[in-house]
Amino acid sequence: MSFYLALKEVWRNKGRFLLIAAVVSLITVLVLFIAALSEGLASANREYIEKLNGELIVFQEGVQLSTTASRIGRSRIAELRRVDGVAEVGQVGFASAKLVPASGDGEFDVSLIGIEPGLPGEPAVFEGQQLERSRSNNVIVDEGVIARIGAKVGDTIRLKVTQGTDEEFYDLTVVGLTDRRQYFFQPAVFAPLLTWDKIRPQGADGQPAGELVSNIAVARLTDPSNLEAMADKIEQDVDKVEVVDRQTAWEAIPGYAAQQSTLSTQQFFTFFIGVLVVGGFFQIQTLQKVAQIGMLKAIGLSNWTVGWTAIVQIVTVNAIGVLIGAAGTLALTANFPVTVPIMLTGPTALASVLALLAIGPLGGIVSVFVLLRIEPLRALGMAQ
Amino acid sequence: MIALEAINVTKIYGTGVNAVTAVNDVSLSVNRGEFIGLVGPSGSGKTTMLAMLAGLLSPSDGQIMIAGKDIGRMKEGKRTKFRGKYIGFAFQANNLVPFLTAQENVELLLRLNGKYNRQGRQRTLDLLTRLGLGERLRNRPGQLSGGQQQRVAIARALIHEPEVVLADEPTASLDTERAHQVVQTFAELIHEQNRAGVMVTHDLRMCKYTDRVIQMVDGRISRVIADRAEILRLAGAADAMDGHPVPTNGKPVLAGDPIAAVHGI
Numbered sequence: 142m143s144f145y146l147a148l149k150e151v152w153r154n155k156g157r158f159l160l161i162a163a164v165v166s167l168i169t170v171l172v173l174f175i176a177a178l179s180e181g182l183a184s185a186n187r188e189y190i191e192k193l194n195g196e197l198i199v200f201q202e203g204v205q206l207s208t209t210a211s212r213i214g215r216s217r218i219a220e221l222r223r224v225d226g227v228a229e230v231g232q233v234g235f236a237s238a239k240l241v242p243a244s245g246d247g248e249f250d251v252s253l254i255g256i257e258p259g260l261p262g263e264p265a266v267f268e269g270q271q272l273e274r275s276r277s278n279n280v281i282v283d284e285g286v287i288a289r290i291g292a293k294v295g296d297t298i299r300l301k302v303t304q305g306t307d308e309e310f311y312d313l314t315v316v317g318l319t320d321r322r323q324y325f326f327q328p329a330v331f332a333p334l335l336t337w338d339k340i341r342p343q344g345a346d347g348q349p350a351g352e353l354v355s356n357i358a359v360a361r362l363t364d365p366s367n368l369e370a371m372a373d374k375i376e377q378d379v380d381k382v383e384v385v386d387r388q389t390a391w392e393a394i395p396g397y398a399a400q401q402s403t404l405s406t407q408q409f410f411t412f413f414i415g416v417l418v419v420g421g422f423f424q425i426q427t428l429q430k431v432a433q434i435g436m437l438k439a440i441g442l443s444n445w446t447v448g449w450t451a452i453v454q455i456v457t458v459n460a461i462g463v464l465i466g467a468a469g470t471l472a473l474t475a476n477f478p479v480t481v482p483i484m485l486t487g488p489t490a491l492a493s494v495l496a497l498l499a500i501g502p503l504g505g506i507v508s509v510f511v512l513l514r515i516e517p518l519r520a521l522g523m524a525q
Numbered sequence: 526m527i528a529l530e531a532i533n534v535t536k537i538y539g540t541g542v543n544a545v546t547a548v549n550d551v552s553l554s555v556n557r558g559e560f561i562g563l564v565g566p567s568g569s570g571k572t573t574m575l576a577m578l579a580g581l582l583s584p585s586d587g588q589i590m591i592a593g594k595d596i597g598r599m600k601e602g603k604r605t606k607f608r609g610k611y612i613g614f615a616f617q618a619n620n621l622v623p624f625l626t627a628q629e630n631v632e633l634l635l636r637l638n639g640k641y642n643r644q645g646r647q648r649t650l651d652l653l654t655r656l657g658l659g660e661r662l663r664n665r666p667g668q669l670s671g672g673q674q675q676r677v678a679i680a681r682a683l684i685h686e687p688e689v690v691l692a693d694e695p696t697a698s699l700d701t702e703r704a705h706q707v708v709q710t711f712a713e714l715i716h717e718q719n720r721a722g723v724m725v726t727h728d729l730r731m732c733k734y735t736d737r738v739i740q741m742v743d744g745r746i747s748r749v750i751a752d753r754a755e756i757l758r759l760a761g762a763a764d765a766m767d768g769h770p771v772p773t774n775g776k777p778v779l780a781g782d783p784i785a786a787v788h789g790i
Binding site for chain 1: 579605612636665
């Protein structure tokens, strides 16, 4: 009976219910877009760190886990490698450069990441080969670069770097392609650390003579089961370093936490507005139907049936809106260019859709209570 | 055979100094196949009485017996179920579900009582056709006139074969001609189907279709007219006044005794 009445009313008043379903679908689009933007921005920020093939990240002590401020020299790397439980350590350096396409038009920023071939920090390639020699001009590029310029193994790419006050160009050979490894919103180009050190932007005075300095070190452990204890041990054994796991490292990326909390707040408020809109709609509907519900109760419909009818209706209309909105968002996000930081992953989409499906019951709960409290006598105007 | 019986029923609203006795120690019974008119001025307690007979209101004292059960003592959930099975209703307004067709509105009671089957559907078609709505089965209430809506309501009140059929001012929104048609058909169906019918009305002309007229004044039964000739005389006198009782003795009729005002007794 509940399904019969609920769905009949929806079907016979398609215009009215489609309107609220359309509002729900727009709210869905908005919530999913914010979720996708949040995920996309987060991913663009942390992708490389997140996918690192080492469990612990070593920073210089006292730099608040800032990759740009941190400096880790060769001598410290040697100390790190001697710590019991550390299997391998690789130096990683970050810099920015401009990649100039062969046509010369549309140059774009890339993260130029220096890594030690064969050590933690070097990404695994899905095509081509890993970097082999420390001083070669070979590089690995990620999917962000591939998507922009269609880079293939064997291609030569040109990087533009400002050295002092001069612009210099470096031609490098692509030997491997890796999956998306963006860092700080830029697609990544991986070069051997010595090559990186040579071409990275430097001040007017150039690189001071001395040991090879990177920004961080990545440590792979023989037993990754207790990261915290191992991080403490490394900090005890090696002077002036701060050791954290990958998640702590990416959460410390400048702006990351602020950006994520801003987007979460937006998402929450959009969700909240959705609850109010749906709640308002069904509340108005309920108030318009007081006499009708009173009559139905008088002729024998139980409170249970009346309540279920309302819930079935709310859930159905809300679900239709959410499904339309979700399908629309998926279609839209699938067609966005790779340069737009929109990423709708399965778990993110699922979590958002489940939350949106709760909008209806949450919003409609007040109207259900109002329905349950309707007295037939009063609704029919027979009360004294 | 008695189908509906009220035994010493009293209804008091409020408590202490604010207590108002709406119905005061009223007893009445309605037999199967009998149709009674419950009349009286505003505030006489007839609507409260009908609400108690319908199981929509519990009496403060006394019993309301339908099908051997005292519905006044039932818990709300059980009473709602009982209403759906044993009582048929026709209200003065808000009678039909606006998004259901005429046929679906009537069939609602069959669904509610688990009688929605081929025979039930055929009975619905027959009843609506009998009521002159054979061409309007798929029309929704908004596409029907007031009289047609009221006839659908009558069909719905009878379709599930209840013990008792109650109507609260069923002609309130109808013109005179339609009102006569509706009540006449209602009375015919009650007699044919052997139900017990009670109709609350202000319009004394409609009493000519009833078997007995019970007038309430100040919460009590003030007059019962069971004689057919007397009922027809009452209705005729009301008809001569175009249905509107006028004060013949200087007393405002709505606060006094409508039968006396119309009938001169």
